[in-house]
Amino acid sequence: MVLAISTPTQANDPDILTDFIAPNASNVNASFFTYSVLSGFFNPYPNNFTVLKASITQFPALDGQSVSYAVLQFPPAGVNPPHTHPRAAELLIVLLGTLEVGFVDTKNVLFNQTLLEGDIFVFPKGLVHFQYNRNHNQSAIAISAFGSANAGLLSVPKSVFTAGIDDNVLAMSFKTDVPTVQKIKLGLKN
Structure with a gap:
């Protein structure tokens, strides 16, 4: 018991x-110390929301450096669904x-903003956040920097609807019915 209380945890x-x-x-x-994958990634007309990461998995030189990047490409009306990064802002x-x-x-307070080219926004560590390209005619591209070589990613829709939580629990939790939950699950398989 004493060891469990006094053992430090690292997040x-x-x-x-x-x-x-x-x-x-x-x-x-x-x-x-060189990672060139991001230089060939620019696509001004992506068909789907696309992320290219430069984290410890892709770029081992980041081990111990507490930093990583991602390039986010949004097609017109594209969304990066609600998610969290448990180990980094x-x-x-x-x-x-x-x-x-x-x-x-x-x-449970929403802080949202429309960002223009050159604008910067910070998402605090561990909080649920999203990005959405409201423009239905133009793509959007952003770069994200993280204060961890492995920020982690927890997609809210996928973790809730594809992790195996019972359909009845989800229906009751979201105040809907089981067929609606099953329809959402089916849509997330694609």
Whole structure:
């Protein structure tokens, strides 16, 4: 019992005791610290909402550095559904188009804003947030920076409707019926 109480938990990136973490530090050169995938990603006419990540999974040089990026491409009327990042705040900058963005705090207050090109918005760590390209004629592109090499992602619709929660529980929780819950689940399989 005493160990359970006194054992510290870590919900962020650990501090490292070296300059960087590499599988074989003696053979590392500048290419280890270079990630070129984002340079070929720009698509001004995406068909679907698309994310290209530069996190520890894709770019191992980020291990221990407490930073990562994502490029978000929104087709006209595209949405990044409500989600959270449990291990990092998100700093988003709009590069092309406009985005409606928002988050809900722990008092259930919505903070939303329409962002223009060059605008920056911060989503606090762990809070449910979204981005939406309200423009039905133009794409939007944004870059997100995270204060973690592995910010994590919890999609609210997918975690609620595809994790195996009983349909009756969902119907009662959302004050609807089971056929509506099943229709939502079917739509999230695509």
